[in-house]
């Protein structure tokens with residue numbers, strides 16, 4: 001056995017997921033290229049990357065749906081490549097596949113019980129319905145629900161065996177902002193209950209908002225990992241001072257003093273901040289007609305992290 | 320803990336009965352067909368069907384007196400005459416085979432060889448009428464034939480009273496079109512619910528990621544397939560019972576449910592879902608799989624003798640029909656339910672079970688439970 005993986009008693013470890021140099025090739029296409037990471041109990045881990053980055057492939061290897069072509073992975077201490085271990089993993093994980101739909105003509109509650117019956121023990125359907133806030137829809141057929149509600153049924157279904165770790169593959173893709181917030185609410189509740197959550201997403205704000213740890217994956221490789229603060233500090237670049245609604249006029253006035261100032265889409269002016277520069281800028285601004293404009297210091301986001309690391313924006317590729 | 324297989328069966332079953340279109344295709348549509356076809360072909364014409372074998376030919380041309388007799392028979396306008404070729408050595412069997420699919424009574428009139436010569440020579444000639452005394456039409460039909468015989472005899476100059484009618488009783492099971500049709504409708508329903516059911520549960524459920532989700536649970540592929548087959552078995556039983564009940568209630572079709580019927584229903588519940596699974600695995604998109612299912616079930620339905628006897632098909636089609644699994648289900652169901660021919664029913668049941676084992680095994684092997 002590999003010595004890279006610390007020995008751990010199956011089912012006992014705090015290392016809920018251990019991935020070591022994991023690879024997956026489809027013919028010549030390398031979908032996952034030697035990635036390594038760990039996921040600790042109670043953590044919300046976000047796998048962040050554009051479409052085709054290899055997120056689903058990785059998650060489905062951990063769910064024992066696909067076989068890796070290289071490297072190792074353990075879930076709850078069990079080896080995903082071993083048949084006997086796979087049976088144990090399946091009992092203990094919760095899964096929401098990407099683009100999952102429950103059974104059209106079963107009600108919310110029937111669907112939860114349907115998937116629950118696949119396990120030896122299942123949680124009470126009504127408790128789960130409460131958790132995902134679907135009380136008044138419990139006897140509604142799945143096909144009659146809106147996209148956001150459907151996704152919440154999927155979340156309930158993924159929790160039905162009281163799993164030790166939940167894999168949520170792009171749980172908010174395709175939802176409207178309101179429905180996304182609702183799904184976030186459910187995931188936050190899981191987090192507060194101490195559940196370990198493995199989340200994939202191509203939404204930067206989602207990872208930033210929900211995750212304790214974010215790993216950014218691109219072309220099958222992890223290009224950065226850490227808390228979002230760490231990622232932003234390390235790769236996000238400078239803070240930016242934004243002067244709202246300053247327009248062309250404002251820019252003309254600023255450029256002599258601040259050659260790096262630039263005009264952004266909504267007429268805002270952005271000035272990159274170097275350390276200790278803020279006071280200087282503010283003092284200079286006070287002398288100009290811009291002093292009564294709305295001024296904001298913007299921290300870089302994960303968007304900037306991705307941009308700085310890859311030269312591309314995730315949102316350009318995300319659907 | 321409820322059993323996983325039970326859960327799958329009940330999930331499919333709920334999905335089935337909650338869909339109006341499912342109910343229509345599995346229950347209402349077959350009944351509609353029965354009523355429609357029964358009404359169109361059931362009543363038949365008001366004339367009596369009568370098979371006629373004229374053995375008295377001269378160089379393939381009816382002899383003078385035999386032709387004369389037939390003309391008189393025709394002139395009564397009471398009969399639809401169906402000619403039996405003179406060279407048929409066993410005209411009764413010929414009639415039996417031909418009458419059933421055409422929904423005709425089994426009645427045969429034979430003009431013997433030498434009919435013309437005997438009458439010419441002033442000898443006694445006899446025509447034979449084979450019919451079943453229990454045939455509702457027997458009395459009036461025999462009466463008409465008798466008067467034709469007497470009046471024709473009278474018209475023959477010089478030899479009146481030399482022509483006789485001999486009535487021969489036979490026992491027929493008078494199989495009407497509707498009796499023939501009902502097992503066919505059952506076969507058709509088993510075919511469509513099986514193939515489309517499997518395409519739906521294995522193609523569409525894959526698209527909806529339901530199968531992917533289930534594959535991450537302790538459920539095994541075998542349990543999933545057993546659940547689907549169990550559901551098909553229930554559906555097939557319901558179809559059989561409902562169709563037979565309506566056949567009896569509306570048309571008085573009496574069917575015998577025996578061990579072969581059970582065997583055939585089991586075979587159909589494995590065979591047709593098996594074919595559907597094979598389709599769903601070759602044609603990945605649920606929509607195209609649906610189209611493929613249509614492309615397979617429709618020709619099979621027509622060629623396998625669902626609506627009409629295969630007798631009337633061109634030879635090449637008869638050969639193709641031999642390769643259609645539905646052929647054996649249809650034939651077996653007819654043998655078992657209606658014809659009471661256990662030997663033939665056994666053969667067809669065994670062939671159907673063999674095909675069932677093959678297709679469900681192939682479908683199961685081909686089906687990807689996990690990814691890749």
Ligand SMILES: Nc1ncnc2c1ncn2[C@@H]1O[C@H](COP(=O)(O)OP(=O)(O)O)[C@@H](O)[C@H]1O
Nearest residue numbers: 026031049050051052053054055056057058691
């Ligand atoms: N079953 C498959 N067969 C072949 N290639 C695949 C398969 N699944 C995914 N891929 C390829 O692997 C890469 C990663 O895909 P995926 O893991 O689905 O990415 P993501 O979930 O991040 O969008 C893509 O290039 C995709 O086309």
Ligand SMILES: [Mg+2]
Nearest residue numbers: 055056057098
């Ligand atoms: Mg994906």
